[in-house]
Amino acid sequence: xxxxxxxxxxxxxxxxxxxxxxxxxxxxxxxxxxxxxxxxxxxxxxxxxxxxxxxxxxxxxxxxxxxxxxxxxxxxxxxxxxxxxxxx
Amino acid sequence: xxxxxxxxxxxxxxxxxxxxxxxxxxxxxxxxxxxxxxxxxxxxxxxxxxxxxxxxxxxxxxxxxxxxxxxxxxxxxxxxxxxxxxxxxxxxxxxxxxxxxxxxxxxxxxxxxxxxxxxxxxxxxxxxxxxxxxxxxxxxxxxxxxxxxxxxxxxxxxxxxxxxxxxxxxxxxxxxxxxxxxxxxxxxxxxxxxxxxxxxxxxxxxxxxxxxxxxxxxxxxxxxxxxxxxxxxxxxxxxxxxxxxxxxxxxxxxxxxxxxxxxxxxxxxxxxxxxxxxxxxxxxxxxxxxxxxxxxxxxxxxxxxxxxxxxxxxxxxxxxxxxxxxxxxxxxxxxxxxxxxxxxxxxxxxxxxxxxxxxxxxxxxxxxxxxxxxxxxxxxxxxxxxxxxxxxxxxxxxxxxxxxxxxxxxxxxxxxxxxxxxxxxxxxxxxxxxxxxxxxxxxxxxxxxxxxxxxxxxxxxxxxxxxxxxxxxxxxxxxxxxxxxxxxxxxxxxxxxxxxxxxxxxxxxxxxxxxxxxxxxxxxxxxxxxxxxxxxxxxxxxxxxxxxxxxxxxxxxxxxxxxxxxxxxxxxxxxxxxxxxxxxxxxxxxxxxxxxxxxxxxxxxxxxxxxxxxxxxxx
Numbered sequence: 001x002x003x004x005x006x007x008x009x010x011x012x013x014x015x016x017x018x019x020x021x022x023x024x025x026x027x028x029x030x031x032x033x034x035x036x037x038x039x040x041x042x043x044x045x046x047x048x049x050x051x052x053x054x055x056x057x058x059x060x061x062x063x064x065x066x067x068x069x070x071x072x073x074x075x076x077x078x079x080x081x082x083x084x085x086x087x088x
Numbered sequence: 089x090x091x092x093x094x095x096x097x098x099x100x101x102x103x104x105x106x107x108x109x110x111x112x113x114x115x116x117x118x119x120x121x122x123x124x125x126x127x128x129x130x131x132x133x134x135x136x137x138x139x140x141x142x143x144x145x146x147x148x149x150x151x152x153x154x155x156x157x158x159x160x161x162x163x164x165x166x167x168x169x170x171x172x173x174x175x176x177x178x179x180x181x182x183x184x185x186x187x188x189x190x191x192x193x194x195x196x197x198x199x200x201x202x203x204x205x206x207x208x209x210x211x212x213x214x215x216x217x218x219x220x221x222x223x224x225x226x227x228x229x230x231x232x233x234x235x236x237x238x239x240x241x242x243x244x245x246x247x248x249x250x251x252x253x254x255x256x257x258x259x260x261x262x263x264x265x266x267x268x269x270x271x272x273x274x275x276x277x278x279x280x281x282x283x284x285x286x287x288x289x290x291x292x293x294x295x296x297x298x299x300x301x302x303x304x305x306x307x308x309x310x311x312x313x314x315x316x317x318x319x320x321x322x323x324x325x326x327x328x329x330x331x332x333x334x335x336x337x338x339x340x341x342x343x344x345x346x347x348x349x350x351x352x353x354x355x356x357x358x359x360x361x362x363x364x365x366x367x368x369x370x371x372x373x374x375x376x377x378x379x380x381x382x383x384x385x386x387x388x389x390x391x392x393x394x395x396x397x398x399x400x401x402x403x404x405x406x407x408x409x410x411x412x413x414x415x416x417x418x419x420x421x422x423x424x425x426x427x428x429x430x431x432x433x434x435x436x437x438x439x440x441x442x443x444x445x446x447x448x449x450x451x452x453x454x455x456x457x458x459x460x461x462x463x464x465x466x467x468x469x470x471x472x473x474x475x476x477x478x479x480x481x482x483x484x485x486x487x488x489x490x491x492x493x494x495x496x497x498x499x500x501x502x503x504x505x506x507x508x509x510x511x512x513x514x515x516x517x518x519x520x521x522x523x524x525x526x527x528x529x530x531x532x533x534x535x536x537x538x539x540x541x542x543x544x545x546x547x548x549x550x551x552x553x554x555x556x557x558x559x560x561x562x563x564x565x566x567x568x569x570x571x572x573x574x575x576x577x578x579x580x581x582x583x584x585x586x587x588x589x590x591x592x593x594x595x596x597x598x599x600x601x602x603x604x605x606x607x608x609x610x611x612x613x614x615x616x617x618x619x620x621x622x623x624x625x626x627x628x629x630x631x632x633x634x635x636x637x638x639x640x641x642x643x644x645x646x647x648x649x650x651x652x653x654x655x656x657x658x659x660x661x662x663x664x665x666x667x668x669x670x671x672x673x674x675x676x677x678x679x680x681x682x683x684x685x686x687x688x689x690x691x692x693x694x695x696x697x698x699x700x701x702x703x704x705x706x707x
Contacts, residue, residue, distance in 0.1 A: 033151060034521060039276045040147045040188065041523070052302060056311040059407040060416065060522055064298065066284065067184050069305075071403045073416070073522030 010084070012043075012063065013077040015051035021082035023047045030079040042066035043080060094138050094170050095252055098162060098193065099177030100186050101144030102396070102527035104209045106130075107536060108177060108239035109141040112249070128434065129161050135253060137172070140165065146185070148192050151520075153437035153445070162193075166200045173203045173255045180214045180221050180236075181297050181528050184287035191279045194232070203255050204232045207248060212238040213528070217300075219292030226290045240533055301528050308400050318404055321397075325388050326493055327486045329381050329461070336380035344373040359568075366624030367564035372557055372617065378462040379545055385427050385458055386541035394532035398423070399524055406522055412501040413508025415439055415522055418448040422500070425455030426493070427544075429665045433672055441520035447504040449669060450682060453660055454500030456493045459612040463656045464492055466616055470636030471649045495657045499689075556617045559607050564621050581622075594695045595655065596648030596702075605655070612661045647701030655694035660686035 015021060023045055026035050042065035043049065052062040052069060060071045072080075099105045113132030130141040143158040150156040165171050174197050178186035190206055197204045208221050227234035233251060237244035307313050348369030355361040392398050398420055406416030414422075417439045425432035432452045439445040456464070468488045475484040566581040585599030592602040600622050608615035616635075623638050639649070660666070660683045669679040 033149070036149060036276065037146070037151050037523070039280070040149070041525075042185070042280070044277065044280065053305065053309060055309050055403055055407075056314055057407045060403050060524075062305065062309065062403070062526065066280075067287070067298070068182050069298065069301065069526040071399075071406075071416075071522070071524045071526055073406055073410075076521030076523060079521075 009081045011078045012049065012051075012061065012072060012080040012082055013074055015049070015061065015063075015082070017051055017053045020048060020050045021084070023049060024081045024083055026081065027079040030076075034076070034079075038076075038080065041070060042068065043070075049082065093136075093172035094140055094165065094168070095172060096162060096165050096174045097139055097141050097177060098158070098174060098189070099144060099209075100146060100179055100182065100189055101525065103144065103177045103179035103182070103186060104239045105144060105177045106141055107533075108207070108209060108237070109139055110536060110540075111239050111242060111245055113139055128157065135249065137252060139175075145189065147189060148196065152440045157437070163196070166197055166202050171202055173205055173252060175252070176204060176206045178206055178208045178234075180208050180210045180292065183208075183221065183291035184283050187283035187286050188279055190230070191283055194230070205248075205251060205255065206230065206232055206234045207244070208234060208236045209239055211236045212241050212243070213530070214292045214297065217292070217297055219297070221292060222290040226286065229286060229290075240530075297528065301526070304529050305400070305526065308397070309403060314400075314404050318401060321392070323490070325385075326490050327483075328388060329384050329489070331483070331486065333380035333384045337377050340380065341373075341377050344369055344376065348373065362568065363564060366568070366621050367560050372553070372560060373620065376549070378458075378465060378613070378616075379549055381461050381465070382427065382458040383541055383545040386544050387537060389424055389427060390537040390541055391532045392423075393420075394530060394537060396527045396529045399526050402524055403526070409501075412451075412505040413444065413447050414451065414501075414504055415441060415444040415448075416524065417522065418444060418451070421448050421452055422455055422497075425452040425457060427458050429453050429455065429457050429662065430668050433665070433668050436672070440523070441518065443519045446673065446678075447507060449672060450507065450678075451500035451504045453662070453665055453669075453682065453686065454496045454503065454658065456496040456657060457612075457662075459662065460492075460656055462613050462616040463608075464489060464653065466619075466636055467639075467649050467653055470639050470644075471646055492653060492657050495654070499658055556611070556614050559614045560617045560621050563603070563607060563618050567622055594698065595651040595691075596645055596698045597652060598643065601644070601652065609661045609663075611663065612656065615656075647698050647705060650701050651694040651698035654697045655690045657690075658686060658693055659690035 009024060010021070011027075012021075023043055025045060026038070038044070047065055050064045052064050054061050055071075058074070060073045061077055062069060062071050097105050097109055109130065109132065113134045128143070132139050132141070140161075142161060143154040145155050145158045148159055148162075150159040162174075166174065174193060176190045176193055178190060190204075194204060206227075208223055208226070211221065214220065221236060223234050223236045235244055235248050235251065237248055239245070308317055348365050351369065352361040352365040355364055392401075401423075402416035402419045404416075405419045409416055409418055418436070420438075421432040421435045424435060429452050432455070433449050436445045436448045436452070439448055468485050472485050472488045477483075563581065566584070567579045569580060571578050581603060582599070585603045588602045588606065589599045592599065592605075597605075600619070604615045604618040604622070607618045619639075620635055623635050644652075666679040666683060669682065670676060673679070
């Protein structure tokens, strides 16, 4: 089971509260203008992202990146690939 | 008069641009402000300068409709010789991201030879955290004048005004820069790195500022307290509309009644006195009474907006709203739709998904806007007793209001859900992901909110008042002639009314209310004005009983009143809303089918309500 999970790299969606990770890249199917906006907001390759909290009912996650707080829905958080997670 | 030169105000969303704009222009700005997000370019004048307040943008590469409006407007204006300078507003609490925008603007402005002035706003907040921004060093590194200000406290504004008025006027030749206005393809990484370096060198430490925000978020976004606080706030909102405004409404009603009697006395007996009393004071007056409720609604929405809570509400509601084919971002338009659908539909421009934007536009007219309030208030005041429970905290009338608001919300959500399911997987409309910034919490300034609400309520009265007055006059003429006061049944209007009576009888309504409904297809609030005028003509001399009482004595049953309420909750009776939908969607088909659909739905639901109440009554 563990092996299967490791085959795909984790995404922002997998981050639990207070865990940190670095952005590796984006899923292939993510549109270029969305990638561009994510980079502009700070979610660019190599950036350190911290999950601040998850919200009720499986709602959007809340993330801290370059001194600001953003909330990303599951549909986009699953498109941002991150490095192995570690807790802060 | 000499030509005004323009100052373009640009900045990130939530950087306090609009507050700065209000401070700089005083109250001399054009009344074009509507609640909700700033989605249009607003202009105001002061000291020979014309300020343009642009919607907030993160970068020059626009993603949403409101950003497109701002970026296109900026690229055009920066090449205009009348533009004197660009005023870029930086948020001291979000310096890195603010600088990213400034660093993108700078080369564009320089290419057009347009001077740039930057202000570091919200300084008061970081100072209270014990941090600071090294403004002089920042100015040196950027090569543009930078000032530290607080739009909220008003500090640094005098200096800013002086600086702006001293910017040398551009020479016409300079302004003939290339007219090619395609955004430069920005190397994100390079600009981002530079913004980060500057913010780190001269700005406050980010973690200091985020600490208090995180503490509040931990509470407001938690699984238990988050939804609880949200529900409490919403119930409070609807209760407040009714309870806070009632003393003001009583005062206005009293004052207008007194004035009307005086005016009629002064005019002496005759047609003119009848006209004054029935059409002017009866018709217009019954609408003006409800302005306090509209004002209270604007105050509460403005407070939630300025505090930063609306962003959290969007996050909390994203999942539930997704179920109905909407986005968390649909929440702000849907909430301000309770004030007025027109600005709410314009506020949908900030929804990045065109598909969810369309569904939000279609659901918004179901929200109980302030124009429905007069109708609700009249009928609830006339048919629901003023019982209170829990020591006066929960009133039966407030509860009735809440049910009607809930009916509108549920209907809007269901319509959206059905459309979403019906069009799923079909090509045509793009979807886009949910990305929302959570701004720092801020104490809302009471004075700007009150002033703003006053301006908005005033604009509402001004816009609606004209239509209502015109309709009132026409109704009065039709109802007064040929036989004069007290002969409504034999008037031209009475004759017309019998024509539509067959359509109204399944709802238990008589022809007078039928006429009022017909006139209210122009705008809902006309309903009360029309009824007020009709009541005035009919009662002639006797004005002792109020409009609500006269509905009872006129034979309107409880079942019919309930049917009428349901009809108003669901019907699409607003020409202006249809016009805005036509403009925002670029389609004639969408507003026309929405109108037909909503009217049929409202009529059917009202007929069902009437039958159910009748059955309950006889059982």
